[in-house]
Each structure stands twice: as structure tokens, then as C-alpha cells.
Amino acid sequence: MQCATAHKLLSLRIDGELDDRRAPDLAAHLRDCPSCQAFARELERCAAALDAVSVSEPSADFGARVMASLPPQQSTSERWTLVRGLLRPLPMAAAVVALALGITLASLMNGNTTTTPTAEAFESDVYAESFSALPEDSSGARYIALVTDGGN
Amino acid sequence: MSANMQQDDTPLLLAAGQGDRAAFGRLVERYHRAVIHFLQRFLTSQDADEAEDLAQDVFLAAWKAAPTFEPRAKVLTWLLRIATNAALNYRRDRQKRRAVSLDGTAPPTSDIESPVGRALSHETRETVTAALAALPPTQRAALILRHYHQLPYAEIAAVLETSISAVESLLFRARQSLQKSLACHKSESPPQVSPGPRVQP
Numbered sequence: 001m002q003c004a005t006a007h008k009l010l011s012l013r014i015d016g017e018l019d020d021r022r023a024p025d026l027a028a029h030l031r032d033c034p035s036c037q038a039f040a041r042e043l044e045r046c047a048a049a050l051d052a053v054s055v056s057e058p059s060a061d062f063g064a065r066v067m068a069s070l071p072p073q074q075s076t077s078e079r080w081t082l083v084r085g086l087l088r089p090l091p092m093a094a095a096v097v098a099l100a101l102g103i104t105l106a107s108l109m110n111g112n113t114t115t116t117p118t119a120e121a122f123e124s125d126v127y128a129e130s131f132s133a134l135p136e137d138s139s140g141a142r143y144i145a146l147v148t149d150g151g152n
Numbered sequence: 153m154s155a156n157m158q159q160d161d162t163p164l165l166l167a168a169g170q171g172d173r174a175a176f177g178r179l180v181e182r183y184h185r186a187v188i189h190f191l192q193r194f195l196t197s198q199d200a201d202e203a204e205d206l207a208q209d210v211f212l213a214a215w216k217a218a219p220t221f222e223p224r225a226k227v228l229t230w231l232l233r234i235a236t237n238a239a240l241n242y243r244r245d246r247q248k249r250r251a252v253s254l255d256g257t258a259p260p261t262s263d264i265e266s267p268v269g270r271a272l273s274h275e276t277r278e279t280v281t282a283a284l285a286a287l288p289p290t291q292r293a294a295l296i297l298r299h300y301h302q303l304p305y306a307e308i309a310a311v312l313e314t315s316i317s318a319v320e321s322l323l324f325r326a327r328q329s330l331q332k333s334l335a336c337h338k339s340e341s342p343p344q345v346s347p348g349p350r351v352q353p
């Protein structure tokens with residue numbers, strides 16, 4: 001085993017994610033390699049050092065503030081505000097919404113003056129699709145690369 | 153629906169998706185510490201006061217997205233995914249937010265420390281915090297999710313929308329960078345458990 005491989009396996013081992021299949025090979029390498037033994041000690045030291053990063057207790061009224069800020073769930077206006085917000089960055093969402101508008105209008109013209117359960121359900125699906133399209137449209141790597149580039 | 157992935161809090165989030173505010177309130181109560189602490193560590197100490205504002209945005213987004221929640225995801229993983237996206241975006245328009253929140257009062261800060269943390273000098277704490285802050289954002293997010301939140305690799309992959317092997321690589325590179333940053337501060341390192349023999353009383 002090369003030292004570079006051993007280093008990667010040590011990172012897995014510190015997380016308890018090193019499988020039994022590779023553990024004996026790593027142990028054998030460590031027995032004969034003082035350099036990797038030192039690397040393993042350094043990993044442990046850095047992991048312990050991370051505990052020095054302190055956090056503060058959340059404000060007692062945090063939950064109350066969140067609850068006071070919530071809009072009504074699933075109100076039509078709320079949904080469309082959200083969908084409209086998604087129109088700008090996502091041409092895909094625009095197409096979906098245009099389709100939804102068309103079908104909703106069509107159903108209205110068919111004589112449905114009140115919102116029918118069918119229209120309501122469809123609108124809900126469109127909302128769900130538009131929202132979930134956000135992360136799916138940009139793969140994690142691309143999204144993160146974009147944000148990283150923009151931030152630095 | 154696989155039974156092993158069904159979490160106790162999944163019904164609460166599903167209820168929230170149907171407009172149940174009380175159910176969502178219980179989720180906020182259960183998860184706000186994890187979300188706030190994740191954001192505090194990600195933003196690093198100088199931005200920690202803003203973590204609560206951002207956490208509020210995270211829960212607002214969670215409320216809006218609750219109808220789209222898929223029960224195969226864990227509630228914590230789902231919330232941390234929203235929080236991670238918010239944190240990564242936050243760096244991009246931080247200046248704008250600062251200008252907006254001038255009237256905001258800083259929340260009282262009472263440090264929570266582990267015994268190891270208490271043993272470290274103030275200077276060491278700043279060094280480690282700076283080293284964490286210097287990591288590329290995705291490496292930092294991966295390390296925080298693993299070290300402080302103890303998420304399994306598969307869930308870190310879900311939060312970061314990447315593969316498990318990419319998570320392994322992110323964590324390895326994060327630790328390598330951390331090691332280099334802290335290498336010159338060995339003299340300040342916490343007392344390690346000696347591998348030598350111990351005398352039993």
C-alpha cells in the first residue's frame with residue numbers, strides 16, 4: 001500500500017467508515033511506516049482541535065420569532081409568489097408555469113368558476129415540480145462551483 | 153416506502169406540509185439548535201451573530217418547501233440541505249445583507265464548550281476557527297456535518313447533492329488543509345492522551 005492511499009484510509013478510519021476489507025491492509029502498512037503513524041497522530045490531534053470552535057446558545061425566543069414569520073401554508077397567493085420568484089432564474093419553471101396557466105385557464109373557461117379539486121391538485125403538483133426543479137436542475141457540483149466562484 | 157428510513161419526525165413534516173403550524177413548531181423546537189450551530193460554525197465566529205437571522209430564513213424556506221418533502225429523506229438531512237444552500241448563497245450576498253440588518257441587535261452569546269475546548273487557549277481557539285474558515289466552502293460544510301453533527305457519509309452526500317466518494321475526498325482534503333494550517337501551532341495543541349503505561353491506584 002502506498003502512503004497516499006494509507007492517508008485516505010486514515011481519514012475514513014477516523015470517521016469509523018473504514019470497512020473490514022481494507023482495515024487489515026492499513027494496519028499492516030501502519031506497522032511498518034513511521035511517517036503514516038505520525039500522519040495518523042496528526043489527524044487525531046486536528047480532530048480534537050476542532051472541538052475548540054465554540055458556538056453560542058440560541059436566543060430563547062428564536063422559535064417564537066420563526067413561527068410569527070410564517071405565512072399561511074399552501075395559500076394560492078403564496079404559491080404563485082413562489083412560482084413567480086422561480087420564473088426569473090429558471091426558464092424550465094417558466095415553461096411549466098405557462099403550461100399550468102394554460103390548463104387552469106382552460107378549466108376556468110370550461111365553466112369552473114370555483115376552484116375544482118382537480119385544478120387544485122394540479123396546481124399543487126406544479127408547485128411541487130417547480131420547487132424541486134431548483135436543486136435537481138443544478139447538480140451539486142455545478143451549484144457549489146458556481147457559488148464558490150461567485151463568493152471568492 | 154422503506155420502513156428503515158422512516159423517521160419519528162417525518163409525520164410532523166408531512167403534517168406541516170398540509171399546513172399544520174403546531175407540527176412545524178415542534179420541528180423548529182427540535183431542530184433549531186442543530187441548524188443554528190451548523191450556520192454559526194460555517195459562517196465562523198465573526199458572522200455567528202447573523203446565524204440566527206439566516207436560520208430564520210432556513211425555517212421559512214422549510215415551511216414553504218414542506219409540501220414537497222419526500223419521506224425517504226431524513227428530516228435533519230433535509231433541513232441541513234436547506235441550511236447548506238442558504239449558507240453557500242449567503243457568502244455571495246453577505247454585503248447586501250449586512251446593509252439591511254443594521255438595526256439588528258446581537259443575541260446574547262454564551263459559549264458552549266466541550267472539556268477539550270475549555271482546555272485550549274483563546275489563541276488556539278482563534279487559530280482553529282480561522283483554519284476552519286479558510287477551508288473551501290464545500291469542504292468546510294462536509295467537515296462540519298461530519299465532525300459536529302456526526303452525519304453518515306451517505307447523508308452528507310445527500311446534503312451536498314454529491315456522491316459518497318466525493319464526500320470521502322472532501323473530508324480528506326479538508327483534514328489535509330486543516331493539518332497544514334495547524335502544523336505551526338503544535339506547541340499549543342491540547343494535552344493528548346499518552347499512549348504510555350498508566351499506573352493504576
Ligand SMILES: [Zn+2]
Nearest residue numbers: 003006033036
Ligand atoms: Zn506510509
